[in-house]
Amino acid sequence: MSVNASSFIETDEQKELRAAVSKLGERYSYVDYVLPKARRGEPLTELWNEAGKLGFLGVNLPEEYGGGGAGIYELALVQEELAAQGAGLLLVVVSPAICGTIIGKYGTEEQKAEWIPGLADGSKIMAFGITEADAGSNSHQIGTTARRDGADWILRGNKIFISGVDQADAVLIVARTEDHKTGRLKPALFIVPADAEGFVKQPMEMDIVEPDHQFTLFLDDVRLPAEALVGSEDAAxxxxxxxxxxxxxxxxxxxxxxxxxxxxxxxxxxxxxxxxxxxxxxxxxxxxxxxxxxxxxxxxxxxxxxxxxxxxxxxxxxxxxxxxxxxxxxxxxxxxxxxxxxxxxxxxxxxxxxxxxxxxxxxxxxxxxxxxxxxxxxxxxxxxxxxxxxx
CATH class of the missing domain: 1.20.140.10 (Butyryl-CoA Dehydrogenase, subunit A, domain 3)
Structure with missing residues (x-):
């Protein structure tokens, strides 16, 4: 039985990507750029924008929508090399890795066309909202609910420790729909615009030096169109x-x-x-x-x-x-x-x-x-x- 060594011996393209990302990170050094920004509570906008223009942020996203067409391996490589220069980007974990992956796999053609090009070049940012005070990340206990109202969805609930909401165009919210056959609630994913009516963002006071902020979110009967649902409500x-x-x-x-x-x-x-x-x-x-x-x-x-x-x-x-x-x-x-x-x-x-x-x-x-x-x-x-x- 042969052994696939691809996990351990990187291709020339992967090595070149490492070198290019490392070079970018050197120009946005930890001591001279990242740490001063973090101490002022400012996001690493310049680094984010340049990484996006160079194609680093979207290496894992579908090529037909402006991504690099590679995988999570390559995106992890990007994150590692930036962080090795002290310039890791927290929102890489959230926007292209979580949200971009989910939309790329399960989104409609319209959702892919609307979001993936921007997530790939960094011109759009999507935060991710799953954690709740009483549930942590236990999706079986999430209390944020989504109910139908005609063709629309109404979301009600709250989230905690949600990163980068102040920089985001939207938040991918994990809510729960009701299965009328069983009476049970089950998780579903919704794209909530950052400026949606009834969507309130409250900064959390953290005691760490970080350029990205954490937020508590309140969804007070936020009305969303049917197309806000990502994927199937039955397979979320x-x-x-x-x-x-x-x-x-x-x-x-x-x-x-x-x-x-x-x-x-x-x-x-x-x-x-x-x-x-x-x-x-x-x-x-x-x-x-x-x-x-x-x-x-x-x-x-x-x-x-x-x-x-x-x-x-x-x-x-x-x-x-x-x-x-x-x-x-x-x-x-x-x-x-x-x-x-x-x-x-x-x-x-x-x-x-x-x-x-x-x-x-x-x-x-x-x-x-x-x-x-x-x-x-x-x-x-x-x-x-x-x-x-x-x-």
Missing amino acids: LMQLFSGLNPERILGAAMAIGMGRYAVNAAVAYAKERTVWKTPIGAHQGIAHPLAQVKIELELAKLMMQKAAALYDSGDDFGAAEAANMAKYAAAEASIKALDQAIQTHGGAGLTKEYGLAAMLGAARIARVAPVSREMILNFVSQHSLGLPRSY
């Missing part, structure tokens, strides 16, 4: 997870990139910083922890590549398992890398000059979102190990 759970697996993969890519940034910063400092006429990087107390996090980041990257390759090949269950594992491993390795980079710098690691402490706060998000470490362990316990369900 499957459609929903076609976007959640890319979310986990792209989240892993961003975490791995931040970890790479941290290790590179620490190595550069350890080569230059001299104590008693010797660079501190010559000491095993400095070198070995950095070598360890390098290994752990590379292992996480391999799982991310596996997850992306499985997803792009159409293996939904295999992709779900690998995507969860990749997101878990990437978060742990990224946090460890940032912590060790700060330790390598000593007191300098806590200064504004290097910005590593601020990045550690951002990296810490990956242990919580888009799915918590504990829920990933629940998934692996049940689905990978076959243990009884604990919740």
